[in-house]
Amino acid sequence: MKIAILGTGMVGTTLGTKLTKLGHSVMMGSRINNNPRAFDWVSNNGTLASAGTFSAAAAFGEIVFNCTSGLVSLQALQLAGRENLSGKILVDVANPLDFSKGMPPTLSVCNTDSLGEVIQRQFPDVKVVKTLNTVNCQLMVNPGSLKEPGNLFLSGNDNEAKSEVKKLLLDFGWKDIIDLGDITTARGTEQLLPIWIRLMGTLGSGMFNFKIVR
16 A cells, blocks of 8 residues: 655654655655655665655655644645545644643644644545554554554544554554544544643653553
């Protein structure tokens, strides 16, 4: 499968590397065509890896991962181009974290809205699936590194799109995935971030996850 990764940070490079190892062709997109971090990633990931602009990557991918910072996700998606995203699955991994006043960050969107919903409204022809935003990037692609991996959550309006994304998550090693419902349920997972950040500070590590005990 052809997959686009929007964003060249730790999340984007970690997901991109895992996807190439699973045999997918992955193009990493950024604002500029010759982004050094993107090309460093390409040089380390073989013939299945490539890089380009947000627009080029979005046009390339059958599925697109939004791995940009939540505060600039809309801008990045606009640069990717509506025509390149239309009808495609967009896996939204971003969180609307605002660090403008330092630590701990606040949520720029919350309570009655979420970043996932904002993206869906702005790009109504895109099938937005919110997931992976409640764990750090190492656990995203290797949940088995914890003794008990815990749960992962899915939110989105399109059931077929969620089923396609779930297949990738199963390939990553996730076994207990909870479909929360439509995209409005992304409010809940994004609002886990304030407690997630405080737990990371208390535990001294981001290598943990939430587990729902039924």
